[in-house]
Every structure is written in C-alpha cells, then in structure tokens.
Amino acid sequence: MNVEFVLNGRRVSAIVDADDSLYKMLRSLGMHSVKCGCETTNCGLCTVHMDGKAVLSCSVPAARCAGHEITTLEGMQEEAARLGACLAGEGAEQCGFCAPGLMMNVFALAKENPHATAAEIDAFLAGNLCRCSGYVSQRRAIMKYLEQVTGEVRA
Amino acid sequence: MAKYKNYVLAQSLEEAYALNAKKSAVIVAGNMWLRMCGLSKQMAIDLSALGLDKIEEKEDAFLIGSMTTLRQMETHGALNAAFGGVFREALAPIVGTQFRNTATVGGSVFSRFGFSDVSALLLALDAQVVLFARGAVKLSDYQQEAWDRDIITHIRIPKGQRAAVQSVRVSATDIPVLVCAASVSDAGLRLVLGARPARAQIVVEHLAPDCGAETFEEIAARTAFGSNLRASEAYRRKIAPVLMMRAAKACREVTQA
C-alpha cells in the first residue's frame, strides 16, 4: 500500500506492507538516525515525533502515518548540534547508540516542560535506556541544554 | 511479530464492527502489545480515525474514548483534579513517555492483563466499559469475561470518588509485582489487587476508610496469590497488606485535602 505523509517538513510517499512499522518505513526512506534496539517498546532507541509527540517507531504501524507529520533527528539538525555539544561536553556518551532516541525525547521534553527539574527529567526519559552512561552525565547535559533553551541559569 | 495481510483505517464504528466479526481480523489500538503477539491475521482494523481519543467531562462522570492514550489520561487536568491526581501517579511508572503516548486505555481494558495498573485503577473507580454492540457493562463483570469481538468505544468513570494506587516493581518501568488500587466514595472504601499475578479483582468493598491493620492482614489471608518470574506467592501475600494500608491511607488523605 502507498502511504503519503509529511517527513521532516516535506511531503513524501512510501510503499509499505500492511504489517510494516514506522521504523522500517523511515529506514527505507534513508532516515538512518532511527535505530532499533529491542523492537519490544522497552528501549526508546527508535523514538521519533508523530504530530509533535514522541512515539516508538518500532511499534507504530507505518500505514497509520498517512496524512500525519513525522519528524526524525535528520529534520532537527540545528537542535541536534546544540544538544550534541552538551552531551559531548558532559561526557554523556560512550558508544552513542542511544543518542538519536534520547535526543528526540529530550526535544519533546523541552517542548512540554522546558523548566523540568532533575526528577522530572528522569521521569520523562525513563523509557530511554543507555547501557554506557549511567544516566547521571546525561542528566547534567540535559540540564545544560534546557538552560540554553530557556535562558534560565539553574543552581 | 504480528503479521497482517491488509490494513484498514476504519471510517465508522459500524464498519469496524462488521469487519471485526471475522476471526481473521483484529482491532489495532496502540499496537504496543499486539505487535509482539506473533499472531497472523488477514486484516488489521485501525480505530485511530474515529475520534475515540477524547476525554469528556459530563455532569456525573468522565467519558474516555477507547483510543485515548495513557499519557493523555496522565496529563489531563480535569480528570486528575476530579480524582486527586491518581491517573498521574498510577500511569507514570508504565514503561516511558513515548510508550504512554501510544498505548491506549481500550487496549488495556480489552486485554485484561493480570499486571495492568490501568485495569486495577479503573476497577477501584467502579468504571463501566461501553461496548459498540452490547452497550455499557460494569468493568468488574467485563474483567471476568473471555475475549470477544465487540469493540470498546468508551470507558465511563463516575465522579464523586477519591482514589490512590500503590505498586511494587522489581525495577522502575518494569511491569508490577503487585498493584493495589483503592477508592473512597459514599459507599466506603473499595480495594483492588492486581498483578497477583492473575487478573485484578476487587478484594473488598464498603469498608470503613479508617479500618485497622488487622483488616488488611485478614483480606490478604483470604485472597488468592500466585508465583511467577517476578515474585513468589508468599512474597505477594506478605506485601499485600502493606500496599492496601498505604493505598487506603493515601485515599483518606486525598479525601480530606
């Protein structure tokens, strides 16, 4: 079946099977930032935005995307550079495999609750697993990023 | 992973119901669970275009569309204000925000998962399940039934109650080892135990909200628990009175607030 939707601000179409996931469709369209870690909704690696909300692309049916707006990290390069610099600055990455999914969810957090406390950051990002960082450095980096977004200096 | 031959975006509930009459069809809500089931179906029927993703406040109840996501319920101001923030508390531990942006209340209620925080809370709140063909049935009855081919259109939650949920998890975001949901209304305290690990059930109703610790011990002693990978029967039986006591206390505190 043919699915027409808006990908990173551009109208696109893709031929998909009835049981294809959004993840598979995005990869076929060259969106290689989108990765699959578990395929069981547990790791957050496949996070993209659907109509502005963070969703797990491994489990959203590709066919459901017709007429909707999908955003991947490829469509948020400016923000990705800013957050990436914060992550690098805080030593918050080792292998970096979790980063695309984490970043997409941090962008969702920045939109929904830019003044998030440390506890709120932890709660919002609970579905983004990272096997390397131990999360503390990620939290520091996200605090720094949110400071840039809001212009507010945190204690 | 689930296999579908055809994908239909239903244009009406009538269409969805007619298509779902065949055993070779399946309703797709959030697809979070379904996707992992490994089933193979001729047709997937998507309910996402039917406007069933709304939370409506009526005079005496909230009417929640079956495609409403867990995150919508968690963040809905009026719903949380009416029930002392219990949806925020109870749903936040479920996997992650992205997950809850997609998993639906209808998928949770239909599935009758033993581990469901959602079913336990809705049972405590005396919710009704509104089905396309059968109309409204009590969740406490629906919860006991076998899966059928009717479609859940809404969940109805009567107002005038305060509720609280307590759960124990081996690690954050995992499914619970035990859930206790409590509500207080004019009819007294109602307690539900879920993740026993069998389906959630009402273990007591019409109790005085300020009953003593021995009451919770007695309820735990006559409730059926089981063992699974997450916890033993004995462990569940041991922690149940504590969760019931905490949930009842939290309920009283919300009521008095």
Ligand SMILES: Cc1cc2nc3c(=O)[nH]c(=O)nc-3n(C[C@H](O)[C@H](O)[C@H](O)COP(=O)(O)OP(=O)(O)OC[C@H]3O[C@@H](n4cnc5c(N)ncnc54)[C@H](O)[C@@H]3O)c2cc1C
């Ligand atoms: C990894 C994982 C962890 C989880 N952890 C928890 C947890 O800790 N606590 C908790 O409470 N829940 C948990 N859940 C369950 C989750 O909250 C949802 O209940 C589950 O995903 C089903 O919702 P869905 O919208 O994804 O439904 P789907 O997967 O789309 O559907 C599930 C079933 O319901 C049927 N169905 C869906 N909607 C309707 C309808 N309107 N009418 C009739 N039939 C319908 C479908 O045909 C299917 O059989 C977890 C699920 C997963 C996958």
Ligand code: FES
């Ligand atoms: S790949 Fe989607 S949540 Fe892990």
Ligand code: FES
């Ligand atoms: S940096 Fe390796 S998984 Fe997160």
